[in-house]
Amino acid sequence: MSTPTLPPSVAEVTGPRHRTERVAVDGGDLVCGVWEPVAGSVDGDGDGSAPTVLLVHGITSSHLAWAATAELLPHVRVIAPDLRGRGRSRDLPGPYGMARHADDVAAALRLLGTGGPAVVVGHSMGAFVGVVLAHRHPGLVTSLVLVDGGLPLTPPAGVSPDQLASATLGPAAARLEQTFATSQDYRDTWRAHPAFATSWSELVEAYADYDLVGVEPQLRAATRVEALQGDIRQLVDGDDVLRALEHLPGPTPWLLAPRGLMDEVPPLYPADLRGRWEAAYPLLEVVEVGDVNHYSIVLSRQGAAQVTPWVERAVAGLHGDGNGPSGG
Template structure:
């Protein structure tokens, strides 16, 4: 595993500049899309496993250094932005790697633009299950991602208090380290005593509506154009034994094994699948496998 120094890029998109973190390499390009309340440094530990692969990870519209970008938000907006990133870089195509919400965005982008994103790696996301009509969006999102929605409405006296919230989170407690702290710190905004998350609540609501009720988002992974690997965490968002997926849920999802290879990543949860050493190695292996198919 190699330590890599990231660079910061600004890519002009609708309404301003999209912040993109790049881990430069001489190998093929991969664009990585983070989860609903995440940011580009979600992929710091993964980048170290990827060796010389040229990795680009944007802060999605409404988060971290892209928090100032305007609405409309939602998965179609992220697809538009990632296409702009591809064009800005002068690339004909790239592999897309997405975690959680980023996996759903990845599937939609590949379904809409298979010539630009011919292979994908989906990490603990991408396969959705419709929620009954009339459900409250905030309640549904909070039921899935635990205390994250409450965190977005809370202010903290200083950065240490904000970090402590993550250090004590059941998903992170056993895995805290420099990559997770960097990821947490990138989300910080404001000044003491009113430190808060940079995530724009309207962006979270708009994005969360996709995986729980948007027909195109729910159908994307089943489209014949979407080809790649889906990795899923053994445990859930609070490190509980039940993960977002299991064999039964995958069977109910009726994925085509000819297009999507599925693999459980043991001893990891929804968050640490991006940080635990064995898990990041599994992601890197899937990325290299899919790059060979391009």
């Protein structure tokens, strides 16, 4: 089966290291972005021995959310799937849930990885997937880096499970019900989002372009509404997540944005919730990332530059060097 055709803006930000691959999973093919290591870089000498880093995106996102991070990891093989029901994997059928996603990305690691266990980095819902992956497939995961996700959320007061998506995600959920006449209309929707008021870039533009499916004037966001609804409740009280958190593979950086999805304060994890999980799971290593929101912590170069040192530390751990990052 052919690989997906990418909008020109995507190739401009992902560069020649990037390609897409299809991985057979239950119900069809999981599409994954792969960034190969640069020949001659520290660990990437082209012989397949470079370490693997798996990057897992959020609930209405795609693998393009990681373009800035992959850019800063030239010496590793980066694998970043479009999760079931999202991106170019949108046609994979339900049911959804963290265990299903974990099994999907495990298949991607087995096929596309370099044979050894991987460092797994998850953003938002992707962090929940990473936690469950490490529990269900421990031989595939050496360590985790959780980015503004992975620990259960607390719904706003008075919000029912059916209202959780709109209350938590706001415009990110609403756009899944809309159609757009042109790709520029969709870009404009993202550009008006408060999270990108000061962090719009060609990275976000390419991310928006990749997210569109259909033909003009009936373009839609790629994430399926039923995938969103099938997953979001598990971010609050999913049994698979709660069990997995009791078995973290080791010290686990938990990188937190100071502002939320709408660039607001309090953030996704306010102080009381953060303190609760920090006390419950001593292996968490809380890291406050400076001057970012829930989106820009990965979708901006400023955010990626603060996340990447923690990924580098985890990669160094594969070689027995567990020193912390010099900054971030």
